[in-house]
Amino acid sequence: MRGLFRGLVPVCRKEFLHIVRDPGTLFFALLIPILQLFLFGFAVDTNVRQIPTVVLDESQTQESRRLLESFAGSDVFALRSYATSPEGLYETIRSGKARAGIRIPFDYARRLQDGTTATVLVLVDGSDSTVAGQAMSTSTGVALKESLVRVLPDGTLPIEVRPSVLYNPATRSANFFVPGLIAILLQVMIILLIALSLVREREHGTLEQLTMTPVAPLGLMVGKMIPYGVLAFGELCAILTVMRVVFLVPIHGSVFLLLALSAPFLLTVLGVGLVISTRAHTQAEAFQLAMGTILPSVFLSGYIFLIENMPLFFRGISQLIPATYYIEILRGIILRGAGMGELWVQALVLTLMGCAAILVAARLFVKQGAA
Amino acid sequence: MTAIIAADRLTIRFGAVTAVSDVSFEVAKGEIFGFLGPNGSGKTTIIKALCGLLTPSEGTGRILGMDIRKDAAEIRRHVGYMSQKFGLYEDLTVAENLAFYAGVYGLDGERAEERTHEVQKLTGIEPYMKRRAGQLSGGWKQRLALACAIIHSPEVLFLDEPTAGIDPVARRALWDLLFQLSGQGVTFFVTTHYMDEAERCGRVGYIYLSKLIAIGTVAELQKLPEANPAGTSRVQIDTANPSAMLDTVRGMAGVREATIFGRSIHALAETDGLGALRAKLPQARVETIEPSLEDVFVTLTYQIMEASR
Numbered sequence A: 001m002r003g004l005f006r007g008l009v010p011v012c013r014k015e016f017l018h019i020v021r022d023p024g025t026l027f028f029a030l031l032i033p034i035l036q037l038f039l040f041g042f043a044v045d046t047n048v049r050q051i052p053t054v055v056l057d058e059s060q061t062q063e064s065r066r067l068l069e070s071f072a073g074s075d076v077f078a079l080r081s082y083a084t085s086p087e088g089l090y091e092t093i094r095s096g097k098a099r100a101g102i103r104i105p106f107d108y109a110r111r112l113q114d115g116t117t118a119t120v121l122v123l124v125d126g127s128d129s130t131v132a133g134q135a136m137s138t139s140t141g142v143a144l145k146e147s148l149v150r151v152l153p154d155g156t157l158p159i160e161v162r163p164s165v166l167y168n169p170a171t172r173s174a175n176f177f178v179p180g181l182i183a184i185l186l187q188v189m190i191i192l193l194i195a196l197s198l199v200r201e202r203e204h205g206t207l208e209q210l211t212m213t214p215v216a217p218l219g220l221m222v223g224k225m226i227p228y229g230v231l232a233f234g235e236l237c238a239i240l241t242v243m244r245v246v247f248l249v250p251i252h253g254s255v256f257l258l259l260a261l262s263a264p265f266l267l268t269v270l271g272v273g274l275v276i277s278t279r280a281h282t283q284a285e286a287f288q289l290a291m292g293t294i295l296p297s298v299f300l301s302g303y304i305f306l307i308e309n310m311p312l313f314f315r316g317i318s319q320l321i322p323a324t325y326y327i328e329i330l331r332g333i334i335l336r337g338a339g340m341g342e343l344w345v346q347a348l349v350l351t352l353m354g355c356a357a358i359l360v361a362a363r364l365f366v367k368q369g370a371a
Numbered sequence B: 001m002t003a004i005i006a007a008d009r010l011t012i013r014f015g016a017v018t019a020v021s022d023v024s025f026e027v028a029k030g031e032i033f034g035f036l037g038p039n040g041s042g043k044t045t046i047i048k049a050l051c052g053l054l055t056p057s058e059g060t061g062r063i064l065g066m067d068i069r070k071d072a073a074e075i076r077r078h079v080g081y082m083s084q085k086f087g088l089y090e091d092l093t094v095a096e097n098l099a100f101y102a103g104v105y106g107l108d109g110e111r112a113e114e115r116t117h118e119v120q121k122l123t124g125i126e127p128y129m130k131r132r133a134g135q136l137s138g139g140w141k142q143r144l145a146l147a148c149a150i151i152h153s154p155e156v157l158f159l160d161e162p163t164a165g166i167d168p169v170a171r172r173a174l175w176d177l178l179f180q181l182s183g184q185g186v187t188f189f190v191t192t193h194y195m196d197e198a199e200r201c202g203r204v205g206y207i208y209l210s211k212l213i214a215i216g217t218v219a220e221l222q223k224l225p226e227a228n229p230a231g232t233s234r235v236q237i238d239t240a241n242p243s244a245m246l247d248t249v250r251g252m253a254g255v256r257e258a259t260i261f262g263r264s265i266h267a268l269a270e271t272d273g274l275g276a277l278r279a280k281l282p283q284a285r286v287e288t289i290e291p292s293l294e295d296v297f298v299t300l301t302y303q304i305m306e307a308s309r
């Protein structure tokens, strides 16, 4: 057992020395994820509110004004400008000054009184599908509610749905996106650091020297993982602090459990970094390979797109991506206050993936011979 | 003699490339064995195979009686290796480099301290212990690399082109160190492509195109029949302007090789034609000489090139 990890302690100690000898790299490695957190955390806000809207009210009646108030009251539409002709309405949308347009025809009030269907035109700029979707459903809702109020004699609705969002009551997108972002940022940082550290040794010839010593492959790999694992934990704590203090995302579950269940994910990405380092001959190659892991982790991990909505093939792929499980753990604990009972599967899968990655890296390393 | 290093018909292939072909030799205790060959001839590959880092495609080898195929891990504990690139961590200090290699070789605290002290004294690196390895001059880097390679008191040392790119004073200092260690019973396997360095070795092997072509002491090699073909003599032609005369000599009937050696020409000529040669070069002094090591290797290389044509 000791022989399996021979050389672990000196390798680990030496790796710590490399880290402290290069404070510039250390500083950027720790700072960049935090900066990115600020950048993405503020930029990604998918809640649609206050869509700039242009209005053409040809009816100019009490009824039409009442309808417009209804639209404005929804918080989704912000009635910004008023057009005087249909051409003006289209032009305002085309020029980008408004993303939605409402046209109430001349006969709106008359048709309401006659009991024939009054038509209101809602134009939506479809170039952003989230905005368009939100505008459509809200306008349908407004029309439905107005119609019912008119039809029902005493104006009270028989059914009222009061949607109440659990776990993220304000449906703030920061609450949803920032926990996922943690997984992505940690992953990129760790894979890069550990892969570059091993490839640098290959480039400088120290790896060749090491393979001629009694250091066991696992001793070398695990010895290198420990310092970067410690670094990653520090970074995780920093990111969680920023998330809590700056983005005001509350952590509903146990912070201790969150840190504990981060370990299997860190193990896995460290292992992936090592596998990459056995495939790369230069630091540039290692950099490219590390960057290659970002795209699938962003798009197929449930970070942006719901896994449930993916085609079967991609759903399968998402199950092979470590970030998928860690994002479930992060969102589970941070948003829903989930405990070990709900998350042990994810933790187990990540632990197995991590061990597999390290064993694969050690094998590839032995197979390669030296450098 | 009990061989400390023994290669037995070693053949190592990388896919279609044969890097080492049917190489056999033995090195005795305390010997400094020089391995000479041009770049890409297979020197580094042989060292890696002997240290158990590469499994030979055919043949086998023994280090200190241990099988290189089976006992690789044990072999590495008794063998020191200094790679072509030195293998130092340039951002760590001299002391930290030594401590790292002591740790990697499993020396415990007390033993590590004792050995660090010994190699410091041997290599004279004491004054630089706190300096970063990257700030040392080439010669001192190389001594530090040697110090790291012997920190675990290995019985066998493999040095892969240890003096490449080092100034002559540092080179000599390193060789003095090697002789000192070999006096203490350490066995050396040193690769080089410097001829003068090969001449310092007790025995020399010459590897060319992955084959071991010649092996023996310098004196034995100089007397090799292949290097002194029957009916030929090695001559030194002293003349005022050797470079002007080289083409003339090369064009003469009976002259097989000719090259400039300092202020004279060395030629391999048919013994029968020596009289004619002397007659044609009245101003020059023509003497028969022993071939130099370089002469031997050049002649052998020509023969191989000719045979493979």
Ligand SMILES: Nc1ncnc2c1ncn2[C@@H]1O[C@H](COP(=O)(O)OP(=O)(O)O)[C@@H](O)[C@H]1O
Residues within 6 Å of the ligand: B014, B017, B018, B019, B037, B038, B039, B040, B041, B042, B043, B044, B045, B046
């Ligand atoms: N890992 C490897 N894969 C493929 N070919 C290799 C490998 N290592 C060495 N070679 C080839 O084997 C030959 C001998 O290389 P090497 O032992 O490094 O020569 P030397 O040390 O004498 O310069 C070269 O042609 C080299 O390209």
Ligand SMILES: [Mg+2]
Residues within 6 Å of the ligand: B040, B043, B044, B045, B084, B160
């Ligand atoms: Mg070489």
